[in-house]
Amino acid sequence: MAILGIFQRGPIKHAVLSSGQVTPDPARCVQCGICTYNCPVDIDVRAHAWRGEPVIHSHCLTCGECVARCPRGALRFEKTDLFTRRES
Numbered sequence: 001m002a003i004l005g006i007f008q009r010g011p012i013k014h015a016v017l018s019s020g021q022v023t024p025d026p027a028r029c030v031q032c033g034i035c036t037y038n039c040p041v042d043i044d045v046r047a048h049a050w051r052g053e054p055v056i057h058s059h060c061l062t063c064g065e066c067v068a069r070c071p072r073g074a075l076r077f078e079k080t081d082l083f084t085r086r087e088s
């Protein structure tokens with residue numbers, strides 16, 4: 001479901017993207033840097049993949065370019081509850 005979301009259109013696509021964060025699988029990453037090269041806001045996605053850390057970055061547009069371009073399928077969107085409204 002995670003990656004499928006970026007290929008959907010309309011409100012569902014935006015809902016998926018706004019609730020997702022790019023998460024790497026360092027075991028699949030070959031450090032080619034294609035993800036970083038294609039990021040429109042110059043986030044060093046490769047470095048995140050090296051460290052195995054999700055891209056939690058205030059400039060990330062959740063545009064999906066890095067996920068779509070990775071030749072190793074090492075990146076995916078993972079749901080986050082960052083934007084979930086909490087009951088008080």
Ligand code: SF4
Pocket residue numbers: 024028029030031032033034035036045046049069070071072073074075
């Ligand atoms: S494009 Fe994929 S394989 Fe290449 S550095 Fe980025 S995460 Fe690693």
Ligand code: SF4
Pocket residue numbers: 022038039040041042043045055059060061062063064065066067
């Ligand atoms: S989702 Fe888009 S903005 Fe965010 S790290 Fe990947 S390419 Fe960059």
